[in-house]
Amino acid sequence: MKKTLGITLLLLAVCLVTGIANPNFIKPYNAENLIVRSSLHGILAIGAAFVIVTGGIDLSIGSVVGLIGTLLPWLLMDCGWGVVPAMAACLALSLGIGLFHGLLITRMKLQPFVVTLCGLMLYRGIARWLTHDNPKGFQNSYESLRHLAIGRVEWMQVGGYRLPVAAILITIVAIIASVFFTKTVWGRHLLAVGRNEEAARYSGIRTERLLLLAYAVCSLLAGMGGILFALDVNSVAPDKQGNFYELYAISAAVLGGCSLRGGEISIFGVVIGAVLMRVLYNSIILLDLPDQLEPVIIGLVLLLGVTADEVVKRWRTKT
Amino acid sequence: MIAQSLLLASRLTKRFPGVIALEDVSLSVGQGEIVAVIGENGAGKSTLMKILAGIHQPDAGEIVFDGKAVSFASVKEAQALGIALIHQELNLADNLDVAGNVFLGREPQRFGFVDEKSMSQATQKLLTQLGADFTADASVEKLSLGQRQLVEIAKALSLDARLLIMDEPTSSLSAHEAEALFRVIADLKSRGLSILYISHRLGEVTRIAEWVVALRDGRNAGELAKHEINHAAMVKVMVGRDLSEAFPRSQRQPGKDALRVTDLQTQANPKHRVSFLVRRGEIVCMAGLVGSGRTEILRALFGVEPPVAGEIRVDDKPLSPRHPCEAADAGLALVPEDRKALGVFLPESVTWNISLTGLQRHARAGLFLNQSVIQSDAESVSTQLRIKAASLDTAVGTLSGGNQQKVALGKWLATKPDVLLLDEPTRGVDVGAKREIYQIMDKLASDGTAILFVSSEMEEVLAMSDRVLVMHEGRLAGELQRSELNEEAVMRLATGQHD
Numbered sequence: 085m086k087k088t089l090g091i092t093l094l095l096l097a098v099c100l101v102t103g104i105a106n107p108n109f110i111k112p113y114n115a116e117n118l119i120v121r122s123s124l125h126g127i128l129a130i131g132a133a134f135v136i137v138t139g140g141i142d143l144s145i146g147s148v149v150g151l152i153g154t155l156l157p158w159l160l161m162d163c164g165w166g167v168v169p170a171m172a173a174c175l176a177l178s179l180g181i182g183l184f185h186g187l188l189i190t191r192m193k194l195q196p197f198v199v200t201l202c203g204l205m206l207y208r209g210i211a212r213w214l215t216h217d218n219p220k221g222f223q224n225s226y227e228s229l230r231h232l233a234i235g236r237v238e239w240m241q242v243g244g245y246r247l248p249v250a251a252i253l254i255t256i257v258a259i260i261a262s263v264f265f266t267k268t269v270w271g272r273h274l275l276a277v278g279r280n281e282e283a284a285r286y287s288g289i290r291t292e293r294l295l296l297l298a299y300a301v302c303s304l305l306a307g308m309g310g311i312l313f314a315l316d317v318n319s320v321a322p323d324k325q326g327n328f329y330e331l332y333a334i335s336a337a338v339l340g341g342c343s344l345r346g347g348e349i350s351i352f353g354v355v356i357g358a359v360l361m362r363v364l365y366n367s368i369i370l371l372d373l374p375d376q377l378e379p380v381i382i383g384l385v386l387l388l389g390v391t392a393d394e395v396v397k398r399w400r401t402k403t
Numbered sequence: 404m405i406a407q408s409l410l411l412a413s414r415l416t417k418r419f420p421g422v423i424a425l426e427d428v429s430l431s432v433g434q435g436e437i438v439a440v441i442g443e444n445g446a447g448k449s450t451l452m453k454i455l456a457g458i459h460q461p462d463a464g465e466i467v468f469d470g471k472a473v474s475f476a477s478v479k480e481a482q483a484l485g486i487a488l489i490h491q492e493l494n495l496a497d498n499l500d501v502a503g504n505v506f507l508g509r510e511p512q513r514f515g516f517v518d519e520k521s522m523s524q525a526t527q528k529l530l531t532q533l534g535a536d537f538t539a540d541a542s543v544e545k546l547s548l549g550q551r552q553l554v555e556i557a558k559a560l561s562l563d564a565r566l567l568i569m570d571e572p573t574s575s576l577s578a579h580e581a582e583a584l585f586r587v588i589a590d591l592k593s594r595g596l597s598i599l600y601i602s603h604r605l606g607e608v609t610r611i612a613e614w615v616v617a618l619r620d621g622r623n624a625g626e627l628a629k630h631e632i633n634h635a636a637m638v639k640v641m642v643g644r645d646l647s648e649a650f651p652r653s654q655r656q657p658g659k660d661a662l663r664v665t666d667l668q669t670q671a672n673p674k675h676r677v678s679f680l681v682r683r684g685e686i687v688c689m690a691g692l693v694g695s696g697r698t699e700i701l702r703a704l705f706g707v708e709p710p711v712a713g714e715i716r717v718d719d720k721p722l723s724p725r726h727p728c729e730a731a732d733a734g735l736a737l738v739p740e741d742r743k744a745l746g747v748f749l750p751e752s753v754t755w756n757i758s759l760t761g762l763q764r765h766a767r768a769g770l771f772l773n774q775s776v777i778q779s780d781a782e783s784v785s786t787q788l789r790i791k792a793a794s795l796d797t798a799v800g801t802l803s804g805g806n807q808q809k810v811a812l813g814k815w816l817a818t819k820p821d822v823l824l825l826d827e828p829t830r831g832v833d834v835g836a837k838r839e840i841y842q843i844m845d846k847l848a849s850d851g852t853a854i855l856f857v858s859s860e861m862e863e864v865l866a867m868s869d870r871v872l873v874m875h876e877g878r879l880a881g882e883l884q885r886s887e888l889n890e891e892a893v894m895r896l897a898t899g900q901h902d
Contacts (some may be wrong), residue, residue, distance in 0.1 A: 268770050269762045276759060279748045286707065286745045287759050287814065288731035347750070 087341040088353035090396075091389065095360045102367040109370050112244045116236065118366050123250035124233070124312050126358035128329055129336035130254075130261050131305030133354045134298045136337050137265075137278045139346025140189070140196035142299065144181070144203030145306040145333050149326030151207040152178055152310030157220035157320060167229055171311065178307020179300055181207070186296035196299075204330070211322040221319040233315035250312060254355065257305065262351040274298060278346030335382065336361050339389045360385070408467070409434045409597045410455070410486075410566055415464035417450050424450040425621045427464070432566065432597045437588065439600045439612035441641055443833035447621040448601050452568050455599070456488035457481030469565075487559035488568045495543050495551055502526035502539040505558045529557040533587055548693070549580025556587065567591065568599045573607060574831060577693035578859065578894065585611055603833065605637050606862060617641045642834060650866035651838075651845045657869070658683035660719065661853030662735075662822045664704070667713035671699040672877030676713065679872050679879065681822065681853045686844060689857045690864045691874030691897045697857040698740060700874075701824045705737040706730040718821055731760065736815035738808075740826035740857075746811030749800030753792050754781035756799050756810050761817045784813040788843060805836020812843065823847060825856035829863060841867060861890055875899045 103109045128145055135142045152174045159170040181203065188199045222230060232253070236246035265271040274294045276284040285291045309329075314320050338344065339360060340353030361382060368378050408431040417425040425447045432438045442448050453459040455466070457475035466473055468484055475481040478488070495504050502523045503510075511518040511525075526539035535553050537546060543554065552572060559567055569588075573581040588598060588611060602608050608615060615627040617640040625640035661683045666676040677700060681687045689697045703710040706724025715722045717733045724730040727737070739745040747756050758777040765776040781795050788809040792802055799810050808828065815823065828844070829837045844867065848854055858864050864871060871883045873896035880896040 267772055269766045269772060270770065272759070272762055272772060276748060279750065280744070283745050283748055285727055286705075286737065286739055288728040289759075290726065290728055 087393065088350050088356060090392065091339055091341075091353060091360060092356055094385075094389075095356055095363060098360065098363055098367055102363070102370055106370040109366070112246070114366070114370075116246060116248055118362060120234065120248045120250045120316065122359040122362040123248065123254040124309055124316065125329070125332055125336065125362055126254045126355045127257055127305050127312070128309045128333040129340070129354050129358040130257055130351060131302040131309070132330070132333035133337040133340070133342050133349055133351065134261070134274075134305075135196070135302045136334065136342045136344060137274060137346055137349045138295055138298050139278050139281070139344070140295070140298070141200060141334065141344070142185070142203075142302045142306075143197065143200040143330050144185070144207060145302070145309075145330035146326040146328055147204045147207035147211075147330075148178055148181060148303055148306040149310040149313055149329050150320075150322060150324075151211040152307045153314035153320045153325045154211040154215055154220050154322045156311055156314050157222055158215060160226065161220070161222065167226070174311055175304065175307055178310065179304045181307070182300035182303025183296060185303065186299035189299065190292040190295050208323070211325075215322045217321075217323055219319050219321045220314075221317075222315070223318075226315075230315045230318070233312040250316075253312070257308075258351050258355050265349055265351065270294065270297070275347055275349070278348075280347075332361055333358075335386050339386060341393075407434055408432065409436075409469060410599075411467040412451075412455065413465055413467075415451065415454060415461045415466070417454060417459060418462050423621055425454070425461075428618065428621070428623055429464075430616050430623075432599055434597060435592055435595045436614060437592055437598045437600060437612055438614045438616060439602060439608040440616050440618065441602065441605070441608060441637055442618035442624070443641060443835055446618040446624075446641070446833075448618055449570070450621075451618070452488060452570055452599070452601060455481070455566075456486060456568055458488075482562050482564070485563060485565035486568065487562055487564035487566070488570065489552070489555045489559060489572060490570055495554060497544045500540050500542055501530070501537065501546075501554050501557075504543055504554055505529070505539075505561050507558075525561065526557065529560050532560070533557060534583075534590075547580065549576045549583060552576065552580075552584060553587065556591075564596070566597045566599065568601075570601045571603065571831070572600070573602065573604060578861070579692055579898065581607065603831070604860065605634050605834075608637065609633060615640075619643060638834060650863075651842045652866075653845055653849050655684045655849050655869075657685040658851060661685075661717065662704075662855065663714075663716040663719075665714040665716075667700065667703060667715065668711040669696065669699045669703040669877075670708045670711055672696045673711045675878040677879045679882070681855050683821070683851045683853050684848050685869050686848050686854045686856070686867055688864050688868035688871045689855060689874060690859075690871050690893050691880070693859060695874040695897065696877040697874050698826055699877075701737055701826055701855070701857060704730065705735055705824060707737070731818065731820075734821035735824060736760075736818060736820035736822070737824040738811050738815065738826065738828060740830060742804075742807055742811045747799045747807055747814070750798055752796045753785060753790060753799055753802075753810055754778065754795045757781045757784050757813045757817060760814050764818070780817045784816050787816065788813050789839060803833070803836070805832040805839070808832050808836065808840065809843075812840070816847075820852065822853045822855065825854065827858060828856055829858075829860065837863075861893070864893060865890065873897050 108114055132142060132145060156170060156174050159165040159173060185199050185203060188194045189196050231249060233250055235249040237249060238246060240247040273289045276289055277291045277294050281291055313326065336357035337354050340357035341350045342348055364381055364385060365378055368375055368381060410432040413429045414427045415425055416427060428447065428451060440448050450459065454461050457478045457480055460476065473484060496507060505526045506522050511521050523539045530539060533553050533556060537550055543551065572584060576584060592598065600612060609632050612632060613629045615632050615637060617624040619641060627636055659682065660680055662681040665678045668676055691697050702708045704715060706727045706729055709725045717735060722733045743749060754777060758781055761780060762772060765773045767773050785795060790809045790813065791806050799807055829840055844854055865888055869885055871888060871893060873880045873893055875897055876899065880899060883892055
């Protein structure tokens with residue numbers, strides 16, 4: 085909990101500075117959009133955290149976002165599928181992708197980095213080949229479906245601010261994930277696998293199943309994110325949609341207190357991490373900084389975060 | 404003998420935040436003398452060694468080496484004077500050959516390149532002196548632990564060491580390799596080297612030491628001259644009381660068959676078929692040299708490396724374990740030898756560790772953690788095993804080796820196993836904790852648990868077992884009843900000699 089305190093304070097500080105420097109920051113239009121974006125990235129980050137907690141990694145998240153984001157409008161608009169079968173197919177495919185990764189990692193003993201790196205290229209390529217790189221979108225149809233990503237809950241208004249539907253979605257995902265890790269046997273077992281896979285096996289834990297579960301959840305959430313991002317932007321460029329999102333997700337998880345060695349997680353921290361990344365991006369634009377600096381700033385903050393964490397850890401073991 | 408001391412340390416004190424690790428400890432080692440330092444875990448042995456080897460600097464006290472007052476700020480400075488430490492966990496680079504390791508960091512050079520030839524010749528000379536059965540260009544990866552130890556010793560000799568500090572040198576050696584090491588030690592002594600020898604194994608201390616220094620709670624607890632060195636005297640001076648009942652043994656009657664193994668073929672030794680039986684209330688030991696296939700049998704039984712073939716019956720129910728969880732469900736439990744890597748989760752709490760194996764069984768609705776059972780199980784197990792920790796929320800990594808081992812064992816006690824498999828249950832554990840572990844084994848057996856344990860400590864093999872199964876090169880070389888038990892009989896079978 086102390087770990088998340090630092091990053092929460094940092095988030096508040098960035099918000100405060102940006103809010104004072106540019107009052108547009110707290111205007112409903114900007115704030116609501118920021119919440120939508122943070123929520124969607126937060127869903128991806130929670131997925132990434134499931135894998136990172138095992139000591140693994142998933143580099144294919146952004147490509148899954150791209151593939152599913154392309155597939156949904158393609159199925160609906162070009163193939164004429166109904167909403168329910170199209171959504172089900174997208175979620176089933178992303179779940180299948182996760183199981184595929186998990187099986188390669190647990191059965192074939194391939195390294196997560198390599199498996200998901202191949203996934204990164206594979207799914208991006210399939211999305212582009214499927215559409216010949218033509219952008220896909222929903223035009224003016226599927227208003228109510230798009231509501232999932234861009235909608236606001238009109239009756240939950242406070243002083244002109246409306247609650248985005250996406251915020252409700254991530255709250256549900258975060259609560260389920262948090263309960264999973266703190267209250268369930270499987271969550272505890274997954275943490276044990278992340279701490280020490282061999283010791284977990286020696287303790288009679290079905291480590292393979294849990295790893296499979298982690299990769300499946302990660303890709304499923306990436307697929308869910310892919311649907312929402314597509315609904316949000318409405319015009320999906322197969323070659324660009326979701327590019328680098330896996331890196332944002334991993335960064336958010338690390339900022340939120342996940343160790344890449346595995347075994348440590350705070351879902352609240354991961355969500356705050358994702359929010360911080362989006363707020364930083366938003367601040368750069370609002371403060372009129374050259375937006376080429378965005379990766380520089382995010383890189384520095386991440387570096388600062390992990391260094392501070394390490395320093396605090398050492399200081400604590402000394403006393 | 405003080406007069407010709409090579410090393411004279413007096414009133415060394417070392418404080419770490421919150422603890423005094425060493426207080427007013429004095430010690431002297433004569434030229435060509437073998438001095439053993441004994442003491443329970445936490446008695447200050449390691450700290451003393453680290454100070455003498457230059458890893459730590461003392462807060463007070465002085466060290467006189469070869470008649471001159473010295474102080475070293477680093478291992479390099481201690482080495483330059485002629486003091487070399489051979490670590491308990493050997494520090495060798497697996498990817499280099501023997502010569503590369505011996506000269507690591509100070510490779511002889513020719514025109515800026517490593518002079519492989521002179522490096523290899525110098526190493527070969529040292530290896531010949533030590534009577535090594537491998538060559539300077541052998542890959543360290545392929546050497547046994549005993550051979551690796553010789554590489555470390557060769558490294559020390561190449562540094563012109565005059566005092567060798569050996570920290571638990573036999574802890575991972577087979578009896579055979581340990582013998583070879585004792586011969587090397589005797590040879591080094593005859594060449595005038597002094598040796599400071601740290602060991603838990605009092606048997607070997609009795610054999611090789613000429614002087615024993617005992618530490619207790621960071622202070623000198625007493626010293627023994629050569630003629631006074633025996634097991635009972637050492638235990639008494641270390642622990643500060645008599646431990647006449649080092650090996651508890653209650654009256655037990657073996658019950659019905661708990662574990663029946665027929666023609667078991669392990670992945671490691673698929674050519675041999677092993678059959679044996681362990682009854683309820685019985686403590687059976689699997690003895691043999693390191694590498695004789697004992698651990699592999701435990702691993703096969705527990706499904707870590709599923710057996711190739713053979714029949715296993717637990718309480719007369721067949722078991723073909725493909726995964727440890729299947730073995731655990733059948734009533735087996737395994738406490739592995741490498742507790743830090745496999746037995747416990749060091750960063751997690753005592754409660755977390757102990758509760759891990761029972762989470763699923765006690766889960767609410769099959770999925771949710773049952774906090775009250777987790778707490779009460781952890782409390783009852785830690786009371787039963789007398790785990791010494793500041794609290795049950797303490798990270799296991801901060802506990803002593805003996806208490807870590809109790810946690811590794813306690814993890815399974817809550818599951819009430821029918822058959823308990825223990826691999827080297829007292830390795831790296833101090834005398835006091837050893838005795839407690841023996842008591843636990845005896846108690847569990849009295850309560851009807853079948854215990855199969857692997858051990859390389861002869862004392863323990865002889866004292867704790869109702870029967871001994873002796874392994875040799877992957878096969879079961881023989882079985883000894885308690886009445887036939889003695890060291891020679893075990894060693895004869897373990898080394899493959901026939902009558």
